[in-house]
Amino acid sequence: MSALAALVPIGVFAGFLVFVWHRLAVAPRWGRRWVPWVLAVVLIALLAAVLEGFDVWGGAWSPATMRPVAWTGQAFLATCLYLFLGFLVLGVLKTLVMLARWRHDRGRAGRLRLNRVGAPLVALLAVGVTGYGAYEASHPSVTEFEVSSPELPAQFDGARVALVTDIHAGAVRSADFTRGVVDLVNAQKPDLVVIAGDLEDGYAARYGPELAPLRDLEAPLGVYATTGNHEMFRDTANWVRAFEDLGIRVLKNENVALDKDGASITLAGVHDISGGGEFAPDPEAALAGVDPAGFTLYAAHQPRQARDVAGRGVDLQLSGHTHGGQMWPLRYLVPLQQPVIDGLHDVGDVPVLTSRGIGAWGPAIRVAAPPELPVVTLRRG
Structure with missing residues (x-):
């Protein structure tokens, strides 16, 4: 600006x-x-x-x-x-x-x-x-979800996925807050950690250290991230590089196979809808080569991005962005932009899990929209 x-x-x-x-x-x-x-x-x-x-x-x-x-x-x-x-x-x-x-x-x-x-x-x-x-705002809690699919390999039955969104570390949120997030995530013993955007606010050179504790996230299947709209506001390339320096695999309109005991599922990630140039979202590239008959997790910061992958066999989209409104009564304005506010809902034929986020943008204040760490247990069924 x-x-x-x-x-x-x-x-x-x-x-x-x-x-x-x-x-x-x-x-x-x-x-x-x-x-x-x-x-x-x-x-x-x-x-x-x-x-x-x-x-x-x-x-x-x-x-x-x-x-x-x-x-x-x-x-x-x-x-x-x-x-x-x-x-x-x-x-x-x-x-x-x-x-x-x-x-x-x-x-x-x-x-x-x-x-x-x-x-x-x-x-x-x-x-x-x-x-x-x-x-x-200072007391995030764990919210448990369960998602069943006949396409999930038996080897992944019971796998736990932790969804971290909207940390917004920066001028207001410090490394101490990020450390608390990491401790809460690791305490759930997830098999997979997905960070669906808006990790920060500001410039990487100034506020990168506030995210340093993310290096200690533990998950056997890995720690992955996508960009959010705040990564697109400024310093995008440096933030992506900073995330990768922490050992986080950033999914830039691409997908990876997650293997366990000889079976695999797919995790795809797309840039936020507000991105441009090399950081523009490309759902086609994100799902390139993915078998619609297999089990696919799709990480996209905003719930409305599910509309871009209708009919593509996505079994669960992991999103944030809405903050659940963050401060009452702003919750009632969220539907003007997004198809869902929080929780597990279908957007077309795509099940979308939308987190209220674990941090807060601007004021470290939440009213009637408590911060959360959603943990999804995958079931074959």
Whole structure:
């Protein structure tokens, strides 16, 4: 994004902060001249912290030094979502008061009382929900699934596949978080680990070390990855190289045979739909030479990519991207882009397992969309 283009969302967000400042400091008429000034300073500082979460400034300092600032700024973004929703409800109530008392003082006195009670309450609730979301985001759990197919060789009956998506290590998530992910995955003793995109945010030179613990993932059939849309935002080639340096096999529109006791299944992987050039998705290449009568796992970051392989004999697509909405009520916007939100569902004739993701993008906050590590047990049947 160019500097000029970045000014648009920054300007919109700054305008929203002016609205928040007015709702909290001016509209209630607190009678204290220092209140608007103090709140203005706090909001300006939080705006600076928000920008650091997107690497707008602070590059001269190490990620560890800037992480508390980035974390605070991104968490404030989540708070702003709930401030917006709270003030929306408050605005409706004020309108009702105005209509009910129009013949008297046009509801001015009632609206002032509502401002003095409602504005602090909205702020407290927004901060409280954000705090709960921080707790929820830091406690990923294992979600067990079972998929049966008559095409699965008997030697693979009971094989366990761990699906890791959307770690989003970077300015907010550190190597410590990645280490926790690795420990959780290894504790499940998977036969195969598939990482379906969005491992990171930012540049590989700066944030590559945050993914270093992935080197310790253990699975007899291997650890494989595909790219996500965040790998396509910037520094794509360097990130792919960084993943491979960690011993992760990146499937770049290709497939591999996974062998066990003389039998084999196929794992295919395709680049994210947002990629271009050498990183453009090519489902045909990904499934080249694959026998539709055999058992095929297909790793693609976005669930909608299942539409590209309809009728190709894919037995299970492994995806992420949606985050399950990450923060309520954003869950209800996901169907505008994706055919499924989370869980195991059919997209056409392709069964798709969509993970809510184990990390979080932007704010390390999740509300009513807990992080998960899906583990699939394959069954012959």
